[in-house]
Amino acid sequence: MNNNKQQRPSFWQIVVSTLGAAFGVQNRKNQERDFTQGSIYTYITAGIIFTVLFVLTISLIVNIVLNNT
Secondary structure (H helix, E strand, O other): OOOOOOOOOOHHHHHHHHHHHHHOOOOHHHHHHHHHHOOHHHHHHHHHHHHHHHHHHHHHHHHHHHHOO
């Protein structure tokens, strides 16, 4: 068994890691935690959710701006 797996990252740690990955900034400590304690499927899911929300937000902003001009 692997004793390095102490506990899984919390919801907020996953959110912060996803945002850090999206903007290209991540400190080494968080990166190591993600790779050693996190599940790849959790981060893939978080990335997909972030991407969908980002695209929807940008679309909404563009629609609001275009409707107001």
